[in-house]
Amino acid sequence: MLLTQTVNGKSFISLGDSPKFHSSSTTFYRTMLLAGSTFKNFSHGFHLATLPIQVVFIGPAGSGKTTLVNKYGEWLFKSDRRVSFINLDPGVEKTPYSPSFDIRGFFTVEEIMRRESLGPNGAMIRAMDILAERSVELASHINTLEGDYRLIDTPGQSELFVFRSAGPEIMRGLSAVSRTIVVFLIDGQLVYSPSDLIAVFSLAAACRLRLNVPFVHVVTKADVLSRSDLEKMIQEPEYLERRIVEEEAGLLQEYVLEHSKIVHPFLRRQRTVLVSALSGAGLDLLDSLIHDATCECGDLR
């Protein structure tokens, strides 16, 4: 039962048990979540820096989400930070990390296929809809996990996660309980031309519009990248435009040039880091971007 209670002159909604405003931040945030508050609107005097950072890894199938969750988690452990791993992919068979919270404890794509006589795509769609329906419950489960960082792995079929309601609902739930950021992964091996670059960053921009939380872009698999000028194309609009003119022709050139004008200002502000989960290159820069984007001084919103 929801009750309104008053602690030190502040009114808030509780679950009916005694308020634990001082002794348990988890209970406090859970009650705030159920009351429909959002993290951004809190005015309770909690210092942002004391809250766990929730990092949600999103990217196209095979872009390296699960590998990066594991490697970044190991890197954080080595830097004396406490980490919880969270798996939200009901279709994954094995994870290289031990999840503290695993959606497969509630349902798997295989179970849904069997139970509802669906194929793999239909079952994944159903799984995403269940995730959306249970997003508040999910966020409050996740909010019971200890640690400085919560690393959240998402489904391979990211388009279903982002463009159905699961992604936005879960992001709302997570943002209500603690500071939350998306790390958007781009598989560097798949960027062959300037138009590929514009295409993947347009996808990132569409995801950002859907999810409405701070984003950091990561180009993955930096150890096997053949294009040494990828970073230059990302950072320098004039250089990117020159490459588009050199490498594209006709209507496609016109179209890509127009898109590059839209994507570029956004790209420069967001910053992009090249990372190799295999060698560990770029993990320190990724960490400082995540920190900047989630601290009070952050300017990446």
Ligand SMILES: Nc1nc2c(ncn2[C@@H]2O[C@H](COP(=O)(O)OP(=O)(O)OP(=O)(O)O)[C@@H](O)[C@H]2O)c(=O)[nH]1
């Ligand atoms: N060379 C190289 N390969 C990588 C790197 N990161 C991931 N991979 C490989 O890329 C493939 C996909 O990696 P995953 O981590 O499973 O990617 P994912 O995005 O979780 O995949 P789904 O969940 O199926 O969408 C695997 O074969 C990894 O070994 C990297 O930094 N360098």
Ligand SMILES: [Mg+2]
């Ligand atoms: Mg994965």
